[in-house]
Amino acid sequence: MSKAILVDTTRCIGCGACVGACKEANGLPQNEDKELTAETLNVVESHGGVFVRKFCMNCQDPTCASVCPVGALRKTAAGPVIYEADRCMGCRYCMMACPFSIPRYEWKLALPKVKKCTMCAARQAHGQQPACTEICPVQASIFGERDELLAEAEKRLRENPSGYIQHIYGKEEAGGTSVLYLSAVPFEALGFPANVPHDPLPMYTYRVLSKIPSVVTAGALLLGGIWWITNRREEVAKAEKDEE
């Protein structure tokens, strides 16, 4: 069982309370960033009058965690994908690889860190819910078990078929995410990438990485074998020459 957040964009009134609460919970400056930055890990966007907030999807099998060479990013059993800054060497492969292009970098600092929402992992550890869902005045964002939230989302789609696009964004995208979205307009119109594969992305590299041991073994045997043959051939040629 792991925790998740359900965002129903049809309920969001764009008040921005979640943005302020997020900044407070993460000790970030209260500014008016229009998109995600290293100082804004949760942002409310307006797409043709529809409000949608963007933050880390905290994937079930996170691409960022799989690509991190030093294991600085990690999926916890509770749900959040957390970041251990002390391990990070700053290769930014997580930023490159994230199918939702979420992680941000402190470009202005000489010693930068990666920044992204961690679903308030610290608050969750103390039995609290994330700051954003706690403050939401209209329950546009709710916090709970992923299974239960999925059931709730499906219930809403069923009860109001004309009010929603019949799709739960995040149910299957990138192998499933801990943040789920509902919408009345196509998700592409809200700025979500539509071409994200439904299998977990780490599979794409694992298919190749898993072949390394056999490539090395077969390669070593092949090269050693070729060397043995060519070497032997040369020795024989030399011996024959000496006999003459």
Next chain:
Amino acid sequence: MDLSKLPKLTFWRALLVVILATGFYSTLLRFAKGLGAATALSDKFPWGLWIGFDVLCGVGLAAGGFTLAAVVYIFHLKRFHPIVRPAILTAFLGYAMVAVALLFDLGRPYRIWHPLVMWNPRSVMFEVAWCVMLYLTVLALEFSPIVFERFRLEKPLRIIKAITIPLVIAGVLLSTLHQSSLGSLYLIVPSKLHPLWYSPWLPVFFYVSAIGVGLAMVIFESNLSARAFGREIELPLLAQLAKAMVVVLAFYGVIRLQDLAGRGALHYLREPSTESVLFGLEVFLGIFLPVAMLVWRRVRESREGLFAAAVLVIAGFLLNRLNVSITGMEASSGTHYFPRWTEVSVTLSLVGAGFLVFALAVRYLGVFEPHVHTKTTEKAVTGGSAPVEVV
């Protein structure tokens, strides 16, 4: 130094000084003020010139080292021995450039050793990190006999000679893994990299093209060395390398197009776009044209023809790596990336430093053995028997 023999050298020296001076300024800026001040990188475009050129191209251009080492030591084609050393030296310098470039690009370069103790075998970057470290060590060992000879250190020379074959095999395996893993890096971005370049076969493409460009680099630098140092070019050998290069490139061209067709992505070529033009250039200049040139014996056996074909192959290769790492990623990023001059100056400085070290090594070490120092080496090392058969 006799400058009258090298009339162009003063101009190149002046240029090098300018490049290194601007590079020095950029270095200070990068480490004092951070990546944001010194690069055009952003949250939307986190990897730029230093990864796309310095790392991806640097590693590829170094591929001549493992290719020739395998040809000479594994396949026992001893006639190629005279050009192994310059190839190993180029490979070593290429990898050294990659390592230094990584120190610039990493946000926290002092933690570059972290992959040694903090493991994540699921990460391609983890594999890349280990390959760079191990192969740089192997290359240093493969190159070390040249230094040992210079200072007549017999014992280490004998040790290296004894482990030459395992060393070469390790080098070939590490190169195979590393060249292909740079392609694997991009397997994780199926929804971000343009379909003209994204393919499940990326690791294979990177590996095959690296072998092709490695051979082109050997031809290219033999020619440059011949001009700069008056070394007679080993033309028949290079013509044979060119023949092998044609086979590799033709194979590469066929699998690239086959892959496009197989994925149903051929139609992207008919749509006029930056991507389709650059893809066309890459395939035409880097594969089709050099192959068409080199199938003619007259081109293959002429110095100018060989050189021109090698330059084309290298240009096509560079274009390919930049297409995968930069052009192909731009459309999905929603932004435009063009490197800041400070980024360019660091890259130029690294390349310039590489040329400088190569020139110094040629002058002071026996890179183009055995003709120059044969007598002293033989006496010092083997007591006048056969020439030393180390890398």
